[in-house]
Amino acid sequence: MTETTAFAPSPVMSARRRRPTGLAQLWDKAGPGMRLYFGLLGIMLLVAILAPLLAPYDPDAQTLLARLKPPVGFAGASGDHLLGTDQLGRDMLSRTLYGLRLTLAIAFIGSFISLLLGTTLGVVAGYAGGRIGGAIMALVDVQIAVPFTLIALLIIAVFGNSLPVLITVIGFSGWETYARIVRAQVLSVSRMPFVEAAISAGAPNRRILFKHILPNVSSPIIVVWTMTFSALILLESSLSFLGLGVQPPTATLGSMVGMGRDYLASNAWIALIPSLVIMFVSLLVLLIGDWLRDALDVKLK
Known part of the structure:
Protein backbone atom coordinates (compact mmCIF):
# COMPACT_ATOMS: atom_id res chain seq x y z
CA MET A 1 0.00 0.00 0.00
CA THR A 2 1.32 3.38 -0.96
CA GLU A 3 1.78 5.77 1.96
CA THR A 4 -0.03 9.09 1.52
CA THR A 5 1.61 12.34 2.50
CA ALA A 6 -0.33 15.05 4.30
CA PHE A 7 -0.84 18.24 2.43
CA ALA A 8 1.38 20.97 3.86
CA PRO A 9 0.36 24.52 3.03
CA SER A 10 2.99 26.67 1.45
CA PRO A 11 4.42 29.65 3.35
CA VAL A 12 2.70 31.99 0.89
CA MET A 13 -0.73 30.47 1.60
CA SER A 14 -0.09 30.58 5.35
CA ALA A 15 0.84 34.23 5.12
CA ARG A 16 -2.36 34.91 3.21
CA ARG A 17 -4.42 33.18 5.85
CA ARG A 18 -2.77 35.15 8.62
CA ARG A 19 -3.13 38.46 6.85
CA PRO A 20 -5.29 40.71 9.04
CA THR A 21 -8.31 42.40 7.56
CA GLY A 22 -10.61 45.22 8.57
CA LEU A 23 -9.97 46.78 11.95
CA ALA A 24 -7.04 44.43 12.65
CA GLN A 25 -5.27 45.57 9.48
CA LEU A 26 -5.94 49.20 10.39
CA TRP A 27 -4.54 48.62 13.88
CA ASP A 28 -1.36 47.09 12.42
CA LYS A 29 -0.78 50.25 10.38
CA ALA A 30 -0.86 52.45 13.47
CA GLY A 31 2.46 53.25 15.09
CA PRO A 32 3.08 53.42 18.85
CA GLY A 33 2.16 57.10 19.02
CA MET A 34 -1.12 56.64 17.18
CA ARG A 35 -2.00 53.64 19.33
CA LEU A 36 -1.42 55.85 22.36
CA TYR A 37 -3.88 58.39 20.95
CA PHE A 38 -6.44 55.65 20.34
CA GLY A 39 -5.91 54.39 23.88
CA LEU A 40 -6.32 57.84 25.41
CA LEU A 41 -9.49 58.48 23.43
CA GLY A 42 -10.80 55.06 24.47
CA ILE A 43 -10.08 55.91 28.10
CA MET A 44 -11.96 59.19 27.76
CA LEU A 45 -14.95 57.40 26.24
CA LEU A 46 -14.85 54.74 28.95
CA VAL A 47 -14.64 57.36 31.69
CA ALA A 48 -17.61 59.17 30.17
CA ILE A 49 -19.68 55.99 29.99
CA LEU A 50 -18.80 54.98 33.55
CA ALA A 51 -19.30 58.47 34.99
CA PRO A 52 -22.09 57.35 37.39
CA LEU A 53 -19.73 54.73 38.85
CA LEU A 54 -16.59 56.90 38.96
CA ALA A 55 -18.04 60.17 40.24
CA PRO A 56 -17.43 60.45 44.02
CA TYR A 57 -20.42 62.78 44.58
CA ASP A 58 -23.75 63.72 43.13
CA PRO A 59 -22.82 66.32 40.47
CA ASP A 60 -25.75 68.54 41.45
CA ALA A 61 -25.35 68.30 45.24
CA GLN A 62 -24.58 71.72 46.76
CA THR A 63 -22.47 72.24 49.88
CA LEU A 64 -22.16 75.96 50.48
CA LEU A 65 -19.73 75.47 53.36
CA ALA A 66 -17.29 73.88 50.91
CA ARG A 67 -17.71 76.36 48.06
CA LEU A 68 -14.74 77.57 45.98
CA LYS A 69 -12.28 74.98 47.29
CA PRO A 70 -9.21 74.84 44.99
CA PRO A 71 -7.90 71.58 43.50
CA VAL A 72 -5.53 69.39 45.49
CA GLY A 73 -2.05 70.89 45.55
CA PHE A 74 -3.14 74.48 46.09
CA ALA A 75 -3.42 76.32 49.38
CA GLY A 76 -6.76 75.77 51.07
CA ALA A 77 -7.54 72.60 49.14
CA SER A 78 -9.70 69.85 50.60
CA GLY A 79 -8.75 66.19 50.27
CA ASP A 80 -12.42 65.35 49.76
CA HIS A 81 -12.53 67.21 46.43
CA LEU A 82 -9.60 66.38 44.15
CA LEU A 83 -10.46 69.01 41.54
CA GLY A 84 -11.98 71.47 43.99
CA THR A 85 -15.52 72.82 44.10
CA ASP A 86 -17.43 75.51 42.23
CA GLN A 87 -19.26 78.58 43.45
CA LEU A 88 -22.10 76.46 44.84
CA GLY A 89 -19.90 73.88 46.54
CA ARG A 90 -20.46 71.20 43.90
CA ASP A 91 -17.64 68.71 43.32
CA MET A 92 -15.76 69.64 40.16
CA LEU A 93 -14.54 66.11 39.47
CA SER A 94 -18.08 64.71 39.52
CA ARG A 95 -19.43 67.52 37.37
CA THR A 96 -16.56 67.15 34.89
CA LEU A 97 -17.21 63.42 34.50
CA TYR A 98 -20.92 63.93 33.96
CA GLY A 99 -20.30 66.96 31.76
CA LEU A 100 -17.90 64.97 29.57
CA ARG A 101 -20.50 62.25 29.23
CA LEU A 102 -23.27 64.55 28.07
CA THR A 103 -21.06 66.74 25.90
CA LEU A 104 -19.65 63.74 24.01
CA ALA A 105 -23.14 62.30 23.57
CA ILE A 106 -24.45 65.58 22.14
CA ALA A 107 -21.41 66.02 19.87
CA PHE A 108 -21.44 62.41 18.59
CA ILE A 109 -25.16 62.34 17.83
CA GLY A 110 -25.10 65.83 16.34
CA SER A 111 -22.06 65.10 14.19
CA PHE A 112 -23.63 61.85 12.94
CA ILE A 113 -26.79 63.70 11.92
CA SER A 114 -24.71 66.34 10.16
CA LEU A 115 -22.55 63.72 8.43
CA LEU A 116 -25.53 61.65 7.28
CA LEU A 117 -27.48 64.65 6.01
CA GLY A 118 -24.58 66.39 4.30
CA THR A 119 -23.12 63.24 2.72
CA THR A 120 -26.49 62.12 1.37
CA LEU A 121 -27.25 65.51 -0.16
CA GLY A 122 -23.71 65.80 -1.52
CA VAL A 123 -23.88 62.39 -3.22
CA VAL A 124 -27.29 63.16 -4.71
CA ALA A 125 -26.14 66.59 -5.93
CA GLY A 126 -22.97 65.20 -7.47
CA TYR A 127 -24.36 61.99 -8.99
CA ALA A 128 -27.82 63.12 -10.08
CA GLY A 129 -26.93 66.68 -11.04
CA GLY A 130 -29.44 68.72 -12.99
CA ARG A 131 -32.17 70.63 -11.18
CA ILE A 132 -31.92 68.42 -8.11
CA GLY A 133 -28.23 69.16 -7.70
CA GLY A 134 -28.83 72.85 -8.34
CA ALA A 135 -31.55 73.01 -5.68
CA ILE A 136 -29.34 71.28 -3.13
CA MET A 137 -26.45 73.64 -3.79
CA ALA A 138 -28.83 76.60 -3.48
CA LEU A 139 -29.71 75.36 0.01
CA VAL A 140 -25.99 75.10 0.75
CA ASP A 141 -25.50 78.73 -0.31
CA VAL A 142 -28.36 79.84 1.93
CA GLN A 143 -26.91 77.93 4.88
CA ILE A 144 -23.51 79.53 4.33
CA ALA A 145 -24.92 83.03 3.89
CA VAL A 146 -26.93 83.04 7.13
CA PRO A 147 -24.94 82.78 10.41
CA PHE A 148 -25.93 79.48 11.98
CA THR A 149 -26.03 80.94 15.48
CA LEU A 150 -29.01 83.06 14.40
CA ILE A 151 -30.72 79.98 12.98
CA ALA A 152 -30.08 78.10 16.23
CA LEU A 153 -31.49 80.98 18.28
CA LEU A 154 -34.62 81.06 16.12
CA ILE A 155 -35.21 77.31 16.34
CA ILE A 156 -34.67 77.22 20.11
CA ALA A 157 -36.95 80.24 20.57
CA VAL A 158 -39.74 78.49 18.65
CA PHE A 159 -39.37 74.88 19.84
CA GLY A 160 -37.77 75.38 23.27
CA ASN A 161 -34.38 74.40 24.61
CA SER A 162 -34.98 70.76 25.47
CA LEU A 163 -32.21 68.24 24.89
CA PRO A 164 -33.72 66.68 21.71
CA VAL A 165 -34.15 70.16 20.20
CA LEU A 166 -30.56 71.06 21.10
CA ILE A 167 -29.19 67.86 19.52
CA THR A 168 -31.25 68.46 16.37
CA VAL A 169 -30.04 72.06 16.12
CA ILE A 170 -26.43 70.98 16.52
CA GLY A 171 -26.96 68.21 13.98
CA PHE A 172 -27.97 70.77 11.35
CA SER A 173 -24.71 72.63 11.85
CA GLY A 174 -21.99 71.94 9.32
CA TRP A 175 -23.94 69.73 6.91
CA GLU A 176 -23.26 72.22 4.11
CA THR A 177 -19.52 71.56 4.42
CA TYR A 178 -20.07 67.83 3.90
CA ALA A 179 -22.40 68.50 0.96
CA ARG A 180 -19.97 70.78 -0.88
CA ILE A 181 -16.92 68.56 -0.40
CA VAL A 182 -18.74 65.29 -1.14
CA ARG A 183 -20.36 66.76 -4.27
CA ALA A 184 -16.98 67.89 -5.60
CA GLN A 185 -15.45 64.48 -4.87
CA VAL A 186 -18.35 62.61 -6.48
CA LEU A 187 -18.10 64.74 -9.62
CA SER A 188 -14.38 63.96 -9.81
CA VAL A 189 -14.64 60.23 -9.08
CA SER A 190 -17.62 59.65 -11.37
CA ARG A 191 -15.47 60.65 -14.37
CA MET A 192 -12.77 58.10 -13.62
CA PRO A 193 -12.34 55.12 -15.98
CA PHE A 194 -13.35 52.42 -13.48
CA VAL A 195 -16.68 54.16 -12.81
CA GLU A 196 -17.33 54.66 -16.52
CA ALA A 197 -16.51 50.98 -17.06
CA ALA A 198 -19.00 49.96 -14.37
CA ILE A 199 -21.67 52.13 -15.97
CA SER A 200 -20.92 50.63 -19.40
CA ALA A 201 -21.19 47.13 -17.93
CA GLY A 202 -24.70 47.94 -16.75
CA ALA A 203 -23.98 48.00 -13.00
CA PRO A 204 -26.90 49.37 -10.98
CA ASN A 205 -26.60 52.82 -9.43
CA ARG A 206 -26.59 51.36 -5.91
CA ARG A 207 -23.53 49.24 -6.67
CA ILE A 208 -21.74 52.13 -8.36
CA LEU A 209 -22.38 54.43 -5.41
CA PHE A 210 -21.50 52.04 -2.58
CA LYS A 211 -18.77 50.03 -4.33
CA LEU A 234 -17.80 74.78 20.84
CA LEU A 235 -21.29 75.41 19.45
CA GLU A 236 -22.81 73.67 22.45
CA SER A 237 -20.56 75.78 24.68
CA SER A 238 -21.69 78.96 22.93
CA LEU A 239 -25.37 78.11 23.31
CA SER A 240 -24.83 77.20 26.96
CA PHE A 241 -22.95 80.47 27.46
CA LEU A 242 -26.02 82.31 26.16
CA GLY A 243 -28.28 80.27 28.42
CA LEU A 244 -29.85 78.40 25.47
CA GLY A 245 -28.08 75.07 25.86
CA VAL A 246 -28.57 72.35 28.44
CA GLN A 247 -30.24 74.03 31.38
CA PRO A 248 -28.79 74.00 34.91
CA PRO A 249 -28.21 72.20 37.11
CA THR A 250 -27.38 69.57 34.44
CA ALA A 251 -23.66 69.76 33.69
CA THR A 252 -22.01 69.87 30.29
CA LEU A 253 -18.47 71.00 29.65
CA GLY A 254 -19.75 74.07 27.81
CA SER A 255 -22.14 75.11 30.55
CA MET A 256 -19.38 74.66 33.15
CA VAL A 257 -17.13 77.00 31.19
CA GLY A 258 -19.97 79.51 30.88
CA MET A 259 -20.75 79.40 34.60
CA GLY A 260 -17.09 79.84 35.52
CA ARG A 261 -16.52 82.95 33.39
CA ASP A 262 -17.29 85.27 36.31
CA TYR A 263 -14.60 83.60 38.45
CA LEU A 264 -11.66 83.61 36.03
CA ALA A 265 -9.76 86.24 38.01
CA SER A 266 -10.18 84.66 41.45
CA ASN A 267 -11.09 80.97 40.99
CA ALA A 268 -9.91 80.12 37.50
CA TRP A 269 -10.17 76.33 37.93
CA ILE A 270 -13.97 76.45 37.61
CA ALA A 271 -13.67 77.31 33.92
CA LEU A 272 -10.13 76.03 33.30
CA ILE A 273 -10.77 72.36 34.13
CA PRO A 274 -13.64 71.79 31.64
CA SER A 275 -11.80 73.94 29.07
CA LEU A 276 -8.74 71.67 29.27
CA VAL A 277 -10.94 68.58 28.87
CA ILE A 278 -12.58 70.10 25.77
CA MET A 279 -9.15 70.93 24.32
CA PHE A 280 -7.74 67.47 25.09
CA VAL A 281 -10.64 65.54 23.55
CA SER A 282 -10.77 67.78 20.47
CA LEU A 283 -7.01 67.42 19.93
CA LEU A 284 -7.18 63.63 20.16
CA VAL A 285 -10.00 63.47 17.62
CA LEU A 286 -8.15 65.77 15.24
CA LEU A 287 -4.91 63.77 15.45
CA ILE A 288 -6.69 60.45 14.92
CA GLY A 289 -8.76 61.86 12.07
CA ASP A 290 -5.65 63.19 10.34
CA TRP A 291 -4.09 59.73 10.50
CA LEU A 292 -7.28 57.98 9.33
CA ARG A 293 -7.38 60.31 6.33
CA ASP A 294 -4.21 58.69 5.00
CA ALA A 295 -4.83 55.18 6.30
CA LEU A 296 -8.28 54.86 4.69
CA ASP A 297 -7.52 56.67 1.44
CA VAL A 298 -7.92 54.02 -1.25
CA LYS A 299 -5.96 56.18 -3.69
CA LEU A 300 -2.80 55.66 -1.63
CA LYS A 301 -3.09 51.84 -1.51
Missing part, protein backbone atom coordinates in the same frame (compact mmCIF):
# COMPACT_ATOMS: atom_id res chain seq x y z
CA HIS A 212 -16.94 52.59 -6.44
CA ILE A 213 -17.79 56.15 -5.40
CA LEU A 214 -18.30 56.25 -1.62
CA PRO A 215 -15.05 54.36 -0.77
CA ASN A 216 -13.15 56.99 -2.77
CA VAL A 217 -14.72 59.93 -0.94
CA SER A 218 -14.45 58.49 2.59
CA SER A 219 -11.15 60.21 3.33
CA PRO A 220 -12.39 63.83 3.08
CA ILE A 221 -15.55 62.87 4.97
CA ILE A 222 -13.46 61.67 7.92
CA VAL A 223 -11.37 64.83 7.87
CA VAL A 224 -14.46 67.02 7.86
CA TRP A 225 -15.96 64.99 10.70
CA THR A 226 -12.92 65.52 12.90
CA MET A 227 -13.10 69.24 12.22
CA THR A 228 -16.82 69.53 12.87
CA PHE A 229 -16.74 67.39 16.01
CA SER A 230 -14.72 69.94 17.96
CA ALA A 231 -16.73 72.75 16.34
CA LEU A 232 -19.95 71.18 17.62
CA ILE A 233 -18.53 71.06 21.14
Whole structure:
Protein backbone atom coordinates (compact mmCIF):
# COMPACT_ATOMS: atom_id res chain seq x y z
CA MET A 1 0.00 0.00 0.00
CA THR A 2 1.32 3.38 -0.96
CA GLU A 3 1.78 5.77 1.96
CA THR A 4 -0.03 9.09 1.52
CA THR A 5 1.61 12.34 2.50
CA ALA A 6 -0.33 15.05 4.30
CA PHE A 7 -0.84 18.24 2.43
CA ALA A 8 1.38 20.97 3.86
CA PRO A 9 0.36 24.52 3.03
CA SER A 10 2.99 26.67 1.45
CA PRO A 11 4.42 29.65 3.35
CA VAL A 12 2.70 31.99 0.89
CA MET A 13 -0.73 30.47 1.60
CA SER A 14 -0.09 30.58 5.35
CA ALA A 15 0.84 34.23 5.12
CA ARG A 16 -2.36 34.91 3.21
CA ARG A 17 -4.42 33.18 5.85
CA ARG A 18 -2.77 35.15 8.62
CA ARG A 19 -3.13 38.46 6.85
CA PRO A 20 -5.29 40.71 9.04
CA THR A 21 -8.31 42.40 7.56
CA GLY A 22 -10.61 45.22 8.57
CA LEU A 23 -9.97 46.78 11.95
CA ALA A 24 -7.04 44.43 12.65
CA GLN A 25 -5.27 45.57 9.48
CA LEU A 26 -5.94 49.20 10.39
CA TRP A 27 -4.54 48.62 13.88
CA ASP A 28 -1.36 47.09 12.42
CA LYS A 29 -0.78 50.25 10.38
CA ALA A 30 -0.86 52.45 13.47
CA GLY A 31 2.46 53.25 15.09
CA PRO A 32 3.08 53.42 18.85
CA GLY A 33 2.16 57.10 19.02
CA MET A 34 -1.12 56.64 17.18
CA ARG A 35 -2.00 53.64 19.33
CA LEU A 36 -1.42 55.85 22.36
CA TYR A 37 -3.88 58.39 20.95
CA PHE A 38 -6.44 55.65 20.34
CA GLY A 39 -5.91 54.39 23.88
CA LEU A 40 -6.32 57.84 25.41
CA LEU A 41 -9.49 58.48 23.43
CA GLY A 42 -10.80 55.06 24.47
CA ILE A 43 -10.08 55.91 28.10
CA MET A 44 -11.96 59.19 27.76
CA LEU A 45 -14.95 57.40 26.24
CA LEU A 46 -14.85 54.74 28.95
CA VAL A 47 -14.64 57.36 31.69
CA ALA A 48 -17.61 59.17 30.17
CA ILE A 49 -19.68 55.99 29.99
CA LEU A 50 -18.80 54.98 33.55
CA ALA A 51 -19.30 58.47 34.99
CA PRO A 52 -22.09 57.35 37.39
CA LEU A 53 -19.73 54.73 38.85
CA LEU A 54 -16.59 56.90 38.96
CA ALA A 55 -18.04 60.17 40.24
CA PRO A 56 -17.43 60.45 44.02
CA TYR A 57 -20.42 62.78 44.58
CA ASP A 58 -23.75 63.72 43.13
CA PRO A 59 -22.82 66.32 40.47
CA ASP A 60 -25.75 68.54 41.45
CA ALA A 61 -25.35 68.30 45.24
CA GLN A 62 -24.58 71.72 46.76
CA THR A 63 -22.47 72.24 49.88
CA LEU A 64 -22.16 75.96 50.48
CA LEU A 65 -19.73 75.47 53.36
CA ALA A 66 -17.29 73.88 50.91
CA ARG A 67 -17.71 76.36 48.06
CA LEU A 68 -14.74 77.57 45.98
CA LYS A 69 -12.28 74.98 47.29
CA PRO A 70 -9.21 74.84 44.99
CA PRO A 71 -7.90 71.58 43.50
CA VAL A 72 -5.53 69.39 45.49
CA GLY A 73 -2.05 70.89 45.55
CA PHE A 74 -3.14 74.48 46.09
CA ALA A 75 -3.42 76.32 49.38
CA GLY A 76 -6.76 75.77 51.07
CA ALA A 77 -7.54 72.60 49.14
CA SER A 78 -9.70 69.85 50.60
CA GLY A 79 -8.75 66.19 50.27
CA ASP A 80 -12.42 65.35 49.76
CA HIS A 81 -12.53 67.21 46.43
CA LEU A 82 -9.60 66.38 44.15
CA LEU A 83 -10.46 69.01 41.54
CA GLY A 84 -11.98 71.47 43.99
CA THR A 85 -15.52 72.82 44.10
CA ASP A 86 -17.43 75.51 42.23
CA GLN A 87 -19.26 78.58 43.45
CA LEU A 88 -22.10 76.46 44.84
CA GLY A 89 -19.90 73.88 46.54
CA ARG A 90 -20.46 71.20 43.90
CA ASP A 91 -17.64 68.71 43.32
CA MET A 92 -15.76 69.64 40.16
CA LEU A 93 -14.54 66.11 39.47
CA SER A 94 -18.08 64.71 39.52
CA ARG A 95 -19.43 67.52 37.37
CA THR A 96 -16.56 67.15 34.89
CA LEU A 97 -17.21 63.42 34.50
CA TYR A 98 -20.92 63.93 33.96
CA GLY A 99 -20.30 66.96 31.76
CA LEU A 100 -17.90 64.97 29.57
CA ARG A 101 -20.50 62.25 29.23
CA LEU A 102 -23.27 64.55 28.07
CA THR A 103 -21.06 66.74 25.90
CA LEU A 104 -19.65 63.74 24.01
CA ALA A 105 -23.14 62.30 23.57
CA ILE A 106 -24.45 65.58 22.14
CA ALA A 107 -21.41 66.02 19.87
CA PHE A 108 -21.44 62.41 18.59
CA ILE A 109 -25.16 62.34 17.83
CA GLY A 110 -25.10 65.83 16.34
CA SER A 111 -22.06 65.10 14.19
CA PHE A 112 -23.63 61.85 12.94
CA ILE A 113 -26.79 63.70 11.92
CA SER A 114 -24.71 66.34 10.16
CA LEU A 115 -22.55 63.72 8.43
CA LEU A 116 -25.53 61.65 7.28
CA LEU A 117 -27.48 64.65 6.01
CA GLY A 118 -24.58 66.39 4.30
CA THR A 119 -23.12 63.24 2.72
CA THR A 120 -26.49 62.12 1.37
CA LEU A 121 -27.25 65.51 -0.16
CA GLY A 122 -23.71 65.80 -1.52
CA VAL A 123 -23.88 62.39 -3.22
CA VAL A 124 -27.29 63.16 -4.71
CA ALA A 125 -26.14 66.59 -5.93
CA GLY A 126 -22.97 65.20 -7.47
CA TYR A 127 -24.36 61.99 -8.99
CA ALA A 128 -27.82 63.12 -10.08
CA GLY A 129 -26.93 66.68 -11.04
CA GLY A 130 -29.44 68.72 -12.99
CA ARG A 131 -32.17 70.63 -11.18
CA ILE A 132 -31.92 68.42 -8.11
CA GLY A 133 -28.23 69.16 -7.70
CA GLY A 134 -28.83 72.85 -8.34
CA ALA A 135 -31.55 73.01 -5.68
CA ILE A 136 -29.34 71.28 -3.13
CA MET A 137 -26.45 73.64 -3.79
CA ALA A 138 -28.83 76.60 -3.48
CA LEU A 139 -29.71 75.36 0.01
CA VAL A 140 -25.99 75.10 0.75
CA ASP A 141 -25.50 78.73 -0.31
CA VAL A 142 -28.36 79.84 1.93
CA GLN A 143 -26.91 77.93 4.88
CA ILE A 144 -23.51 79.53 4.33
CA ALA A 145 -24.92 83.03 3.89
CA VAL A 146 -26.93 83.04 7.13
CA PRO A 147 -24.94 82.78 10.41
CA PHE A 148 -25.93 79.48 11.98
CA THR A 149 -26.03 80.94 15.48
CA LEU A 150 -29.01 83.06 14.40
CA ILE A 151 -30.72 79.98 12.98
CA ALA A 152 -30.08 78.10 16.23
CA LEU A 153 -31.49 80.98 18.28
CA LEU A 154 -34.62 81.06 16.12
CA ILE A 155 -35.21 77.31 16.34
CA ILE A 156 -34.67 77.22 20.11
CA ALA A 157 -36.95 80.24 20.57
CA VAL A 158 -39.74 78.49 18.65
CA PHE A 159 -39.37 74.88 19.84
CA GLY A 160 -37.77 75.38 23.27
CA ASN A 161 -34.38 74.40 24.61
CA SER A 162 -34.98 70.76 25.47
CA LEU A 163 -32.21 68.24 24.89
CA PRO A 164 -33.72 66.68 21.71
CA VAL A 165 -34.15 70.16 20.20
CA LEU A 166 -30.56 71.06 21.10
CA ILE A 167 -29.19 67.86 19.52
CA THR A 168 -31.25 68.46 16.37
CA VAL A 169 -30.04 72.06 16.12
CA ILE A 170 -26.43 70.98 16.52
CA GLY A 171 -26.96 68.21 13.98
CA PHE A 172 -27.97 70.77 11.35
CA SER A 173 -24.71 72.63 11.85
CA GLY A 174 -21.99 71.94 9.32
CA TRP A 175 -23.94 69.73 6.91
CA GLU A 176 -23.26 72.22 4.11
CA THR A 177 -19.52 71.56 4.42
CA TYR A 178 -20.07 67.83 3.90
CA ALA A 179 -22.40 68.50 0.96
CA ARG A 180 -19.97 70.78 -0.88
CA ILE A 181 -16.92 68.56 -0.40
CA VAL A 182 -18.74 65.29 -1.14
CA ARG A 183 -20.36 66.76 -4.27
CA ALA A 184 -16.98 67.89 -5.60
CA GLN A 185 -15.45 64.48 -4.87
CA VAL A 186 -18.35 62.61 -6.48
CA LEU A 187 -18.10 64.74 -9.62
CA SER A 188 -14.38 63.96 -9.81
CA VAL A 189 -14.64 60.23 -9.08
CA SER A 190 -17.62 59.65 -11.37
CA ARG A 191 -15.47 60.65 -14.37
CA MET A 192 -12.77 58.10 -13.62
CA PRO A 193 -12.34 55.12 -15.98
CA PHE A 194 -13.35 52.42 -13.48
CA VAL A 195 -16.68 54.16 -12.81
CA GLU A 196 -17.33 54.66 -16.52
CA ALA A 197 -16.51 50.98 -17.06
CA ALA A 198 -19.00 49.96 -14.37
CA ILE A 199 -21.67 52.13 -15.97
CA SER A 200 -20.92 50.63 -19.40
CA ALA A 201 -21.19 47.13 -17.93
CA GLY A 202 -24.70 47.94 -16.75
CA ALA A 203 -23.98 48.00 -13.00
CA PRO A 204 -26.90 49.37 -10.98
CA ASN A 205 -26.60 52.82 -9.43
CA ARG A 206 -26.59 51.36 -5.91
CA ARG A 207 -23.53 49.24 -6.67
CA ILE A 208 -21.74 52.13 -8.36
CA LEU A 209 -22.38 54.43 -5.41
CA PHE A 210 -21.50 52.04 -2.58
CA LYS A 211 -18.77 50.03 -4.33
CA HIS A 212 -16.94 52.59 -6.44
CA ILE A 213 -17.79 56.15 -5.40
CA LEU A 214 -18.30 56.25 -1.62
CA PRO A 215 -15.05 54.36 -0.77
CA ASN A 216 -13.15 56.99 -2.77
CA VAL A 217 -14.72 59.93 -0.94
CA SER A 218 -14.45 58.49 2.59
CA SER A 219 -11.15 60.21 3.33
CA PRO A 220 -12.39 63.83 3.08
CA ILE A 221 -15.55 62.87 4.97
CA ILE A 222 -13.46 61.67 7.92
CA VAL A 223 -11.37 64.83 7.87
CA VAL A 224 -14.46 67.02 7.86
CA TRP A 225 -15.96 64.99 10.70
CA THR A 226 -12.92 65.52 12.90
CA MET A 227 -13.10 69.24 12.22
CA THR A 228 -16.82 69.53 12.87
CA PHE A 229 -16.74 67.39 16.01
CA SER A 230 -14.72 69.94 17.96
CA ALA A 231 -16.73 72.75 16.34
CA LEU A 232 -19.95 71.18 17.62
CA ILE A 233 -18.53 71.06 21.14
CA LEU A 234 -17.80 74.78 20.84
CA LEU A 235 -21.29 75.41 19.45
CA GLU A 236 -22.81 73.67 22.45
CA SER A 237 -20.56 75.78 24.68
CA SER A 238 -21.69 78.96 22.93
CA LEU A 239 -25.37 78.11 23.31
CA SER A 240 -24.83 77.20 26.96
CA PHE A 241 -22.95 80.47 27.46
CA LEU A 242 -26.02 82.31 26.16
CA GLY A 243 -28.28 80.27 28.42
CA LEU A 244 -29.85 78.40 25.47
CA GLY A 245 -28.08 75.07 25.86
CA VAL A 246 -28.57 72.35 28.44
CA GLN A 247 -30.24 74.03 31.38
CA PRO A 248 -28.79 74.00 34.91
CA PRO A 249 -28.21 72.20 37.11
CA THR A 250 -27.38 69.57 34.44
CA ALA A 251 -23.66 69.76 33.69
CA THR A 252 -22.01 69.87 30.29
CA LEU A 253 -18.47 71.00 29.65
CA GLY A 254 -19.75 74.07 27.81
CA SER A 255 -22.14 75.11 30.55
CA MET A 256 -19.38 74.66 33.15
CA VAL A 257 -17.13 77.00 31.19
CA GLY A 258 -19.97 79.51 30.88
CA MET A 259 -20.75 79.40 34.60
CA GLY A 260 -17.09 79.84 35.52
CA ARG A 261 -16.52 82.95 33.39
CA ASP A 262 -17.29 85.27 36.31
CA TYR A 263 -14.60 83.60 38.45
CA LEU A 264 -11.66 83.61 36.03
CA ALA A 265 -9.76 86.24 38.01
CA SER A 266 -10.18 84.66 41.45
CA ASN A 267 -11.09 80.97 40.99
CA ALA A 268 -9.91 80.12 37.50
CA TRP A 269 -10.17 76.33 37.93
CA ILE A 270 -13.97 76.45 37.61
CA ALA A 271 -13.67 77.31 33.92
CA LEU A 272 -10.13 76.03 33.30
CA ILE A 273 -10.77 72.36 34.13
CA PRO A 274 -13.64 71.79 31.64
CA SER A 275 -11.80 73.94 29.07
CA LEU A 276 -8.74 71.67 29.27
CA VAL A 277 -10.94 68.58 28.87
CA ILE A 278 -12.58 70.10 25.77
CA MET A 279 -9.15 70.93 24.32
CA PHE A 280 -7.74 67.47 25.09
CA VAL A 281 -10.64 65.54 23.55
CA SER A 282 -10.77 67.78 20.47
CA LEU A 283 -7.01 67.42 19.93
CA LEU A 284 -7.18 63.63 20.16
CA VAL A 285 -10.00 63.47 17.62
CA LEU A 286 -8.15 65.77 15.24
CA LEU A 287 -4.91 63.77 15.45
CA ILE A 288 -6.69 60.45 14.92
CA GLY A 289 -8.76 61.86 12.07
CA ASP A 290 -5.65 63.19 10.34
CA TRP A 291 -4.09 59.73 10.50
CA LEU A 292 -7.28 57.98 9.33
CA ARG A 293 -7.38 60.31 6.33
CA ASP A 294 -4.21 58.69 5.00
CA ALA A 295 -4.83 55.18 6.30
CA LEU A 296 -8.28 54.86 4.69
CA ASP A 297 -7.52 56.67 1.44
CA VAL A 298 -7.92 54.02 -1.25
CA LYS A 299 -5.96 56.18 -3.69
CA LEU A 300 -2.80 55.66 -1.63
CA LYS A 301 -3.09 51.84 -1.51
